[in-house]
Amino acid sequence: MEAEGRARAIRGLEDVIAAETRVGYVDGVNGKLYYAGYEIGDLAKHAGFEECVFLLWNDRLPTKRELAAFRDELISEMVLPRPLVQWFKRVPRGVHPMVMLRSAVSDLALYDKETEDNSMEANRRKAARIVAKVPAIIAGFYRIYNGKGLVPPDPKKSLAVNFLRMFTGREPDKMSREAMELMFVLHADHGFNASTFAARVTASTLADMYAAVTAAIGALKGPLHGGANQRVMEMLEGIGSPEDVDDYIDGMLARKERIMGFGHRVYKVEDPRARYLRRYAESLCGSDAALHPYYEISRRIEQRVKKAKGMYPNVDFYSATVQHALGIPVEYYTTVFAASRTAGWTAHVMEQHADNRLMRPRSQFVGKIPRRYVPIEKRKK
Ligand SMILES: CC(C)(COP(=O)(O)OP(=O)(O)OC[C@H]1O[C@@H](n2cnc3c(N)ncnc32)[C@H](O)[C@@H]1OP(=O)(O)O)[C@@H](O)C(=O)NCCC(=O)NCCS
The missing domain is CATH 1.10.230.10 (Cytochrome P450-Terp, domain 2)
Known part of the structure; x- marks a missing residue:
């Protein structure tokens, strides 16, 4: 009680170190960003999104064979549960796509038999499902909501390029493919930003990965962050x-x-x-x-x-x-950010679950204390 009275709140948690991580590092003084130690410029030049996701999850770059297998796994996971696709048709008109996405990711938990299993192995499989299904949800929802047919993923194309073709219904040209790949690479992780922190706080209660990613999408939506x-x-x-x-x-x-x-x-x-x-x-x-x-x-x-x-x-x-x-309608921009950031969110959830301690900070109470209870009939307005 005494300590709480004296402690000073750090507004916006500025400069507070809330946990250790190997996932990513933002060097704000020198304007540098690293994924598991690799500089973003190197990755933007040489790596695709799948390679970055592998890196963020495993703390190392994949071999050629690992990368090919990982891409196959992700593309095959782009298929959506049928009830979720049916639900797209029932979403009321005018709903913001981020609201739809938040609900849809929560809904994915209903169809995953491993939702309640927080083991490292199950988390890794769920992470792949989330990273693959989120772009498929955004593209699938957009098409169905606008009376267009679903476009199936092409196993020969990357996740980011598949997202663009599944969204627009067109085969993108070289520059558009590169730009979408870059978008996915650049948004994959960014230290303890608000949405990642929301995911880690949720994961720290040992809630499941879908709960953590749903919380993260909620945080990303705001205009001070991904919005x-x-x-x-x-x-x-x-x-x-x-x-x-x-x-x-x-x-x-x-x-x-x-x-x-x-x-x-x-x-x-x-x-x-x-x-x-x-x-x-x-x-x-x-x-x-x-x-x-x-x-x-x-x-x-x-x-x-x-x-x-x-x-x-x-x-x-x-x-x-x-x-x-690239032909993305404005209200979908933040969902594209979310599709890429699932890489970082899931990496952070796995890291949190691997060495967990409940995140539970304190607040500085600034109200009156103690106050005497007044019976309702004696209260003045
Ligand atoms: C990102 C952001 C929320 C970080 O803000 P922060 O670290 O909390 O900094 P503060 O909100 O305390 O702002 C500090 C000062 O800079 C000003 N400022 C910060 N960002 C500003 C912006 N985009 N436009 C105008 N003024 C801005 C604030 O008004 C404040 O000025 P003051 O001290 O005179 O009141 C803030 O820069 C912002 O709102 N940016 C626009 C939204 C955005 O692009 N978000 C995406 C981030 S990746």
Whole structure:
């Protein structure tokens, strides 16, 4: 009681080290991101999503044979339980895809006989199911909800490329395939961000992996976290043309509004993921008259915000333009982030279960104490 009275709350848990991890590391001072010790630039250049998932789960890179077997396992797990596909048809109109996804992942637990088994082996199998089924849910839901037929996965293609073709119903060209693969690689893990922390807190009660991933999706939805990419595109649409950027941004800053896709709790310099996405945003928009203004507007916003506030774009800023160019509707942007981040969430759940201690911080009580109980008939309004 006395100690609780004296303890000071750390708002937003800034700089608090909540656990040890080997999964990923964000070096905010030098603007570097590592998956199990490997720098994101190396992975973006050389590795696909499946290789990154294997790395995050096993703390080492796979051999050629392991990678091929792992990809086969994931693609074969992209099939969805039939009742879940039926449920897509009953989802009310206007529901946000992140709300659908949160419910659908919780629903997956109903059809998995291993839901209650938290052993390392069962967790590994469930993790593969989640990483494979989440993109299939997003694509399948989008198609059924919009009266289109389901597109089956192609075992010769990667998970990220399958997601894009299963979503759009088209075979993507080379640049689109590379861009979607990069999107999946770059979003796979990011230290103890809010959604990963939500997953670990949930896992620390020894709740099952579906519970932890459902909690994580709930946390990712908010505009201060994964929901920012949707808000970025809404801002780009709102601005409309490159000439209007400065007035629009100055107005937002004067009203003390947040510029979505800028700022970060950990990075004090540029988010390295933004650098790679900026390049793809430029390439994808470059030769297309309808898309080019989005890249132009984004660049001008970047310059204006940097000059006015000294802030850099985060991962969500150029992700919006890239997804727009890939034909993903704006309300689905955060689900694409979620599809990739299942890699990190599941890695963290396995790590938490392997060496668990209940996460249970304390709060600083700032109310009156003690208070005398007043019978209801004697209370004044
Ligand atoms: C990501 C984010 C929540 C981190 O914030 P944080 O570490 O909690 O920092 P704070 O909210 O305490 O902000 C610190 C200061 O910077 C300002 N700031 C931070 N991000 C800002 C933004 N995007 N636009 C305008 N001002 C911003 C705050 O207004 C605050 O200013 P003040 O001290 O004058 O009040 C924040 O940068 C933000 O809201 N960004 C926009 C949403 C976004 O892109 N989220 C995705 C993150 S990957």
